[in-house]
Amino acid sequence: MNYSTEPAVIIVPGLNDPTPDHWLHQLACSHARVVPRPPEGAHLDRDAWVASLESTVSAITDDIVLVAHSAGVLTVVHWAQRPSREIQAALLITPPDFEKPPTNAPEIRRIGAAHGWCPIPRGRLPFPTTLAASTSDPFATDRRVIGMAEAWGSRPVHLGPVGHLDPAAGYGPWPRATSLLTELISTTTHSTTEVHR
Template sequence: MSKLSPTILMVPGLRDHVPEHWQTLLQAKLQADGIKTASVPPLEADKLSCTARVTALDKALATIDGPVVLVAHSAGVMITAHWARRHARKIHGALLATPADLDTPLPSGYPTHDALQTNGWLPCPRRPLPFPSIVAASRNDPLAAYDRVADMAADWGSRLVDLGEVGHLNPAAGFGPWADAEALLHDLL
């Protein structure tokens, strides 16, 4: 890839960086292949604050010269959508994997609807994104029904990709490496 190739910026969800997560593994593989990558760093405080998460994404973007492709997972997709509503930096494209439907109460063990409301996550942005994007959706994601994710993708102007039954596409669902990520990322490059 040339020096004008996009930097791939990982946007993790609320659980931040997990060593065996597909985003972490993908970043290591891309780096080994000589592709420029970066990741939004974990928050030290205000971990549930949407504004703090959007600010962290914006700060990470500010350190990157040239084009950027975002690779977001779960609440990282919502961080990306909130960021796009507030900022105007040109983004080359975004791979938005298994977005969490924060407008619908999440299962036990996740933030409550009231906590999400208080911390600025709701309502989830639904305006068209100002950059090309692919939404990768699961048919059995415990954090978002497929039809809800399909509606989000349509509202955002994103291409929807049906991943089948992959749960939340995380280690708990049996995913470390996600083989399709590179092919979908290639579609955005």
């Protein structure tokens, strides 16, 4: 794969559209494309989200870096079980745990079971990834998220107590998204294809 040019950045959001004050929305406005939300009635469905990601990826001829937040992380992981093409890398941020969420988030377990998100794939991902984890996420324990990082072969980044890294937790602007993305692109730009196998 040729990494001589800047890759296309594709944002894979969670199950809810990012609000204008969400750092993900601000990142999208700056220089990225967003995977379209599936139609009403399918907006919680794993297969619909994977199909939307596939449609977005297949329409781009440039190298691609994904930035995924919340359930968007699991969209990427499910898509990666049968990717249609190579991508350069993915930045994965605060995934929820649909299998064993914290006891105060039973709705997460219901969504996971009813809409195809479980089981969460545990195979090594076929492209480099950085996974940013929170120690105070209401939708996943940091121990479970770090376990996901280990299974996927991701480089873990410990963010500390940042909640679900959304406006409800005070984010809003999050400049570190840009720095993590820049670092990921830089470290994978000169990788050989062996890294992606």
